[in-house]
Amino acid sequence: MLLNREGSGSRWRIRPDGPSKVTGQLSYLTDMTAEGMLYGLVLRSEHPHARILSIDTDAAKQASGVRAVLTYLDVPGLNAFGIAHPDQPVLCEDRVRYVGDAVATVAAETLEEAEYALMLIKVEYEPLPVLDDAEAALAPEAVKLHEKGNLLHHAGYSKGDLAEGFAGCVHVVEETYYTPRQMHTYMETEGGLFVPGEDGRLTVYAPTQHGFMDRMQLSRILDLPQQQIRIVSSPIGGSFGGKDELNVQPYGALLALRTGLPVKFHNSRWESVRAGLKRHPMKITMKTGTNAEGKLIAHQVRIIADTGPYSTLGAEVLNFAVEHVIGPYVYEHLDINGYSAFTNNGMSGEFRGFGGNQAIFALEGQLDRLAELHGMDSWSFRKLNMRRTGDTGPFNQPIAQTDGAEQVWSVVAGSELWKEKDKEQTSNQPPWIKTGVGAAFVMHGAGLGVGIPDPAGGRLQLAKDGKIEAVFGYEEFGQGLIASLELMLIEQFGFAASDLRIVIGDTDIVPDSGSTTASRATAMMWKSLERMRVPFEEAIIARATVAAGLAVDQLQLGEGGVRRKGSEELIISYEQLAQLEGEPVKSETSFHFPTSSVDRIGAHFMYTYSAVAVKIELNTLTGRVNVLKQLHAVAAGPVVNPQGFLGQIEGGSSMALGFTLTEDAVMDKGYYMTRNLDTYLVPTIADQRGDVEVVAIEQLPEGDTYGPRGIGEVGSVTLAPAIASAIRAASGKWVTKLPVQPSFLQEQPAFLQKAVD
Amino acid sequence: MGDKAADASTAYKLSCTLNGKETEMETAPARKLLSILRDDLELTGTKRSCEIGRCGACMVLIDGKAVNSCLTMAYQCEGKSIDTVEGVSAGGIDPIQQAFLEEGGFQCGYCTPGMIISVKALLDGNPEPNDDEIAEALSGNICRCTGYGGIWRAVRLAAERRRQPS
Numbered sequence: 001m002l003l004n005r006e007g008s009g010s011r012w013r014i015r016p017d018g019p020s021k022v023t024g025q026l027s028y029l030t031d032m033t034a035e036g037m038l039y040g041l042v043l044r045s046e047h048p049h050a051r052i053l054s055i056d057t058d059a060a061k062q063a064s065g066v067r068a069v070l071t072y073l074d075v076p077g078l079n080a081f082g083i084a085h086p087d088q089p090v091l092c093e094d095r096v097r098y099v100g101d102a103v104a105t106v107a108a109e110t111l112e113e114a115e116y117a118l119m120l121i122k123v124e125y126e127p128l129p130v131l132d133d134a135e136a137a138l139a140p141e142a143v144k145l146h147e148k149g150n151l152l153h154h155a156g157y158s159k160g161d162l163a164e165g166f167a168g169c170v171h172v173v174e175e176t177y178y179t180p181r182q183m184h185t186y187m188e189t190e191g192g193l194f195v196p197g198e199d200g201r202l203t204v205y206a207p208t209q210h211g212f213m214d215r216m217q218l219s220r221i222l223d224l225p226q227q228q229i230r231i232v233s234s235p236i237g238g239s240f241g242g243k244d245e246l247n248v249q250p251y252g253a254l255l256a257l258r259t260g261l262p263v264k265f266h267n268s269r270w271e272s273v274r275a276g277l278k279r280h281p282m283k284i285t286m287k288t289g290t291n292a293e294g295k296l297i298a299h300q301v302r303i304i305a306d307t308g309p310y311s312t313l314g315a316e317v318l319n320f321a322v323e324h325v326i327g328p329y330v331y332e333h334l335d336i337n338g339y340s341a342f343t344n345n346g347m348s349g350e351f352r353g354f355g356g357n358q359a360i361f362a363l364e365g366q367l368d369r370l371a372e373l374h375g376m377d378s379w380s381f382r383k384l385n386m387r388r389t390g391d392t393g394p395f396n397q398p399i400a401q402t403d404g405a406e407q408v409w410s411v412v413a414g415s416e417l418w419k420e421k422d423k424e425q426t427s428n429q430p431p432w433i434k435t436g437v438g439a440a441f442v443m444h445g446a447g448l449g450v451g452i453p454d455p456a457g458g459r460l461q462l463a464k465d466g467k468i469e470a471v472f473g474y475e476e477f478g479q480g481l482i483a484s485l486e487l488m489l490i491e492q493f494g495f496a497a498s499d500l501r502i503v504i505g506d507t508d509i510v511p512d513s514g515s516t517t518a519s520r521a522t523a524m525m526w527k528s529l530e531r532m533r534v535p536f537e538e539a540i541i542a543r544a545t546v547a548a549g550l551a552v553d554q555l556q557l558g559e560g561g562v563r564r565k566g567s568e569e570l571i572i573s574y575e576q577l578a579q580l581e582g583e584p585v586k587s588e589t590s591f592h593f594p595t596s597s598v599d600r601i602g603a604h605f606m607y608t609y610s611a612v613a614v615k616i617e618l619n620t621l622t623g624r625v626n627v628l629k630q631l632h633a634v635a636a637g638p639v640v641n642p643q644g645f646l647g648q649i650e651g652g653s654s655m656a657l658g659f660t661l662t663e664d665a666v667m668d669k670g671y672y673m674t675r676n677l678d679t680y681l682v683p684t685i686a687d688q689r690g691d692v693e694v695v696a697i698e699q700l701p702e703g704d705t706y707g708p709r710g711i712g713e714v715g716s717v718t719l720a721p722a723i724a725s726a727i728r729a730a731s732g733k734w735v736t737k738l739p740v741q742p743s744f745l746q747e748q749p750a751f752l753q754k755a756v757d
Numbered sequence: 758m759g760d761k762a763a764d765a766s767t768a769y770k771l772s773c774t775l776n777g778k779e780t781e782m783e784t785a786p787a788r789k790l791l792s793i794l795r796d797d798l799e800l801t802g803t804k805r806s807c808e809i810g811r812c813g814a815c816m817v818l819i820d821g822k823a824v825n826s827c828l829t830m831a832y833q834c835e836g837k838s839i840d841t842v843e844g845v846s847a848g849g850i851d852p853i854q855q856a857f858l859e860e861g862g863f864q865c866g867y868c869t870p871g872m873i874i875s876v877k878a879l880l881d882g883n884p885e886p887n888d889d890e891i892a893e894a895l896s897g898n899i900c901r902c903t904g905y906g907g908i909w910r911a912v913r914l915a916a917e918r919r920r921q922p923s
Contacts, residue, residue, distance in 0.1 A: 005860065005910070014858045021866030022854040022873060024802020024842035031801035185901050187806050187814055187867040237804075237867030238901050269807045478865025478902045643861040647903055651864060654904030677811040677899065686892040688905040 001639070003649075003694040008642035015483040015643070016497070017235065017476065028237050029205045030191035034262035037193070038067055038107040040255050041114045041265075042248070043121050044274060045096035045103060048132070048344040048670025049145075050125035052094050057104060060120040065113030068258045069121065070105050075254065077223030081246045083213060087146065088310035088347075090221055090250045096125070097145055097309035098344055099671060100275035107255040107263050130670045134306035134341040135283070145309060145342040152307050152340040153315035155322040157395060165298030165333030169289030171373040172298075177286070177362035178737040180664035181306075182279035182655075184351060185682050186477075188237020190276065191266030194252035201228050202253055206265075207236040209244040209475055210515035211507045221250050222257065229253075234505030236477035240655070241350035242277050243477070244517055245312045270675045277349035278665050280305040280317055280340070284325065284362040294374045296385045299331045299366075303338035303359075305348070312349040314340045316452070319602035320445065321355035326394035327363050328405055328443040328609070329385045344670040350517065352652065356444055356717045357659060361738065364440040364721030368728065378725065379413055382441050389701075393607070394443075397450075397598035400706050404609030404635030405443065407697045411633035412439050412611040418631075420615060421729065432620045432749055435628070438725025439613040442718045445604025446519040446710035447593040452602065455514040456524035457590030460536045466575030467501040468493075472528070473513035474521045475505050479712060480644035484522050487641050488529055493537070496559035499574055511590065519608065519710020520593060522640050526707045528589050536587035543582050544572050594706060608709040609635040612653075612718040615690075616726040621749060623742025625661055625727065628690045630719070635697040636709040642696075645711055649694045652715025658682045660720040661739050773834045776844030790826040790834055791815045794841060802842040802870045813898030816871035817841050823878035825897075842870035845877060853877055853915045862911030864902030872898045876912055884919050886912075 005012045020026035057069040072079055072093040079093070080086040092101050104121050108114035131137040137150040144150060166172060192206025202224070208214045211231040219226040236243065248265040255263045267275070287300040303321055307314035318340040325336060371381035386405050393399040412418050421437040429435075448454040458472040470489055476482050482502050489495050503509055513524065541555045544562040548555070548571045556565050561573035577585070596605040615629040632649050639645050662681040666673040674680040700707075724735040731745060769786040772779070775798075784793060791808070794800045794817070803826055804814035810825040817826045818840040845851050853876050856862065863869040872895065879886055879894035886894065891912050900908060 015861070017866070018858045018863070019850065019854075021863055021869050022857045023846035023850065024870040024873075025846070026866060027801065028867065030805075031795075033799070185899075187804070187812065187865065187899065187901055189806065236865065238865040240901075266805065269809075478863075478867075480864065647861055647864055647907060650904035650906035651902045652904070655901070657904075676809050677807045678809055682899055682901060683904075684896045684899060685905045685908060686896040688909075689888065689892060692904070692906055 001696050001698065003639065003642055003646045003696045011487065011642050013483065013487060013643065015480060016486055017482055026235060028188055028235060029193065029207055030188055030266045032193040032205055033264065034193060034195060037262040037264050038109060038255065038259060039111040039114045040105060040107045040252055040263045041118055042102045042251050043104040043106070043118045045099055045101040047096060047125050047127050048099050048130045049128040050096050051128060052092060052096060052103065053124040053126055055103060056122040060106065060117040063113065063117050063120055065109035066106060066117045067109065067261065068107045068255050069117065070254055070258060074258065075221060078220040081217050081221060081250060082311050083245055084313055084316060085311040098346060100347060102251065105251040105255060107259055131343045132345055132667065132670050134304050134343055137341040137343045138339060150342045152311055152342055153318050155319050155338045156336055157322060157326065158335040160333030162298055162300055162333050162335045166289050168291060169297050170292045171370055172287060172289040173366055173369040173373065174287040175365060175369065175736060177284045177365060179282050179358040179361060180659065180738050181281045181346065181667065182351065182659050182663050183273065183665045183680055184240040184242030184277070185680070186238030186240060186242055189267040189269060189272040190243065190247040192248065192252060193262060193264050194256035195262045196256045196260055201230065202257060203230045203232065204249055204253060205232045206249050206252065207239060207243045207477070208233045209239055209517050211473060211505060212512045213515065214246060214249060215507050217246055218249060218253050222253055231507045232505060234476045236475060239477040240352045241517065244350045245277060247276065269677065273665065273672055273675055277312065277347050277351065279351040279357065280307060280314065280348040280355065282321065282358040284358060286362055286366050288366040288370060290370050290374065294376055294381055294384055296329055296331045298333040301325045301336045305338065305340040306343050306345055307340045308343060308345050308347040310347060312347065314348060316602060317350065317355040321359040323394045323445060323603065324356045324359035325363050327360065328387050328441060330387055330391065345667050346665065346672065352655065352713050353717045354518065354713065356713070357656070357720065360440070360442050360717050361720045361724065365724060368725050369734065379418065379439060383409055393596065393604065395598060395600050395603045397596040397600060397603045399596060400594065400606045402635060402700055404697065407635045408609045408611040408633040409441065411695050412613045412631065415613060415631050417613045417615060417629055434618045434620060434730040435615060436618065436726040436728070436730030437613065437615045438722045438729055439611060440718045440721035440725060441611045442714065443607045443609050444714045444717055446523065446606045446608060447595070447604060448518055449602035449604050450595050450598060450600055454593035455512055455590060456528065456593055457511055457513050458525065458528040459511055459586065459588045460532050462540065462574060462578050462585035463501065464578055466573065466578040468495055468499050468574060469501045469503055471503045471510050472525060473510040474525070475516040479648060480641060481521055484641040484644050485525055488526060492529055492533060494557045494559065499560060511588065514593065519712040519714070523708050523710055524593065526640060530707070531589040531591065532587040539585045539587060540577065543577055543580060543585060547572050547577070547580055606706055606709055608711060608714045610714045610718050612722040614719065614722045614726050616723060616730060618727065618730040618745060620731065620745065620747040623744065623746035625723065625740065625745070627657060627723065630690060630692045631695070632693070632715065633695045633697065634711060634714060636711045637700045638698050638708050639696050640708050645696060646694055648711050649715035650692050652713065653692060653719045654683050654688055656716045656719035657687065659738060660723045664739055769831065771831045771834060773836060774838040776840055776847060784831045786830065786832040788831045790817065790829040790831065793831060794826060800841050800843050804867055804870060813871040813875060814868050816874040816898065818874055818878060821878065821881060823875045842873055845873060852918055853880065856911040856915035856918065860910040860914055861907040862903065863907070868898060868900045872900065872908065876915065880916055880919060884916065886916060
């Protein structure tokens, strides 16, 4: 199904949060203010790596308007955070390990006074050697950034006998691929409002992707019971993984509790760049061999990931990359080794695609090179080596079966775009304009994987005012979660939009539905509603039968209230029902994200399949690539919300366009060179003028109980190798390093050579 | 970020028209319009993001032209007519906003007020823009969520509806 407004009919809806967004009325958490609030700022390290000799806050404390200046001495609980492994200091005590490390935090009556106070804090540093290269950090002689050394995590996988495998190969391709330090670049930088209550409780209004995780982490830091902390975390002006980890929350919380006053934080862009997460830069070396028929025989991979100074989810990202460098293909012999190294560069962490982006760029590059050596069409070559329905996953683990691989492959194979591949380059173009068509393929895992707590669930209830409340612990950061939930409730239960109240993002009210990450939330809402539908319907109808004196089988849920089956006559409104005596009308469910039965941390069970074909235009004078057409085929089960689905694929692919052509947070010796959007270049509308077609394949095997698969990330992982493939077709050059440098693609035009001769 | 030097300088009375109302306020001549709107007047529809005029989240109309309010100082607004997204929305949902709603021209919504302002400035000056003109007019507004697909559709729809009023 070609996904667009016309073909979606009445399912294409205006988002419930739309009117307040287009009019500017929506109050984001960084728009909030409170009477008598203070402004908070953080003093961050001047050095990528240094010993702290002393911190003198006396002058700052005495400055006008300053209400608190806090250092490590003022952290009552654990002076560290990190979702998986808390090793990032809230406030550094004796050592700083990157330029975003926090040393002190200040609250003052005005922003200007807070800025001035930061200037008055004197920190004496003794600079230490800077580890700005992940491989160098793993050398035995490297200075140790942590007690256990500089290896955050090693992840490996092997089967067969690699030497034997390569010995039998006809063709072997060996290549090293490099990927950039991509920045999330959410338009709303980190921030929020921190409000202490008279009852000793603290309310945190700050974006996150998992409110209960923030609550647990803040509880550890503040030495305050979790019930004393309320996290309000939506709406959010973009996240893409970047606000999953704590950012300003520890400082806002500490300052609010210390001063007893509300404290506001809102990072400047430079503060956000300096302290925030980025995508792991990876160096991926692959050696891959095939037999005479073109079957993949042996595949050896070494991944080096630069994780920066602290853990966050660096180990989990590496696990994901290791899984996805194997990907959707079958091999006889495998040897994969990934290393995630601590360095003094910026923090790397969770980011849409989660290590898949880097892995798939490298793997698909190998497939293209091998196809060429065999003189085969690259798409047929993929088909020859692809996992089939019934096959296990990359780690030989049982997976939820679909025909997705074959389905998305066929869409590209039969597309007009792919057929353009074999056409001669049109001659009416100037000689320096070259075109090319390329394609790539992926299976992308969803959920956190085996061995990681991955709870799901939600609650439906009839509120006192007659609204049907859908209560979930998920977040709205723009993806359209509220719109998707509304549409599911309308379609599955028969409610009208006006019957509903959707409640999310408030730990005082919502159940722990797990994180809004890993392409999981929509699938888990769908499953939750499926589990709650019958009991919730029964509870409403049971109450209605008593009031209306009609039998259960004569009634059904409908718009506005319970209606007579067949005639649709309104028997009793939800508002009237809510006023009746009786057991609360409520249904709750909690369960775990489906996992594979394999004993391997992080292995996935549910996958989304996607194939992307692109046509590009390369100007060999400027070295610039212009993407003219994109076709995305996505097999992810039923389309829950067509506008949201299309938006996720279009938006994800735009992020991938930046990853491929322009985006890189450049660092030199541990310092950021790109500090704002004048040098860090994300795609603008002028870069996105080509057509993007999205074909959604909804069909699932008979008896599938898992429903819609995740689509939040898959749009962002496959475009880079497809463009690289098209660049090869256009220029004859193999891309190994992203973003593609224009200088790499520039050529001296023939007429210039003549002039010189 | 506020500008300490500017804020500390001598008081100045700014007279301008804001969202159709004649307005006078005491401020510092070099105070950023963005700070005046968001922090002093609590008109938070105008967003803060890069503060160097690259992203367009803070755009407002000054005498009908789209301008980055993060690069505009109070004295530069003297006698001018300033419209923020709140002003554009004052009479209900504007047809441009309606087109964004229908086409899904937004996701997180943080860039949307600035984007709406730029589209309004474009269509007010050029009711039938071609794709080059749309790309030029909106290339100072960064949207990180949509990939601009919904924005292209919304701008084309808004332009079409202006030509054929229903």
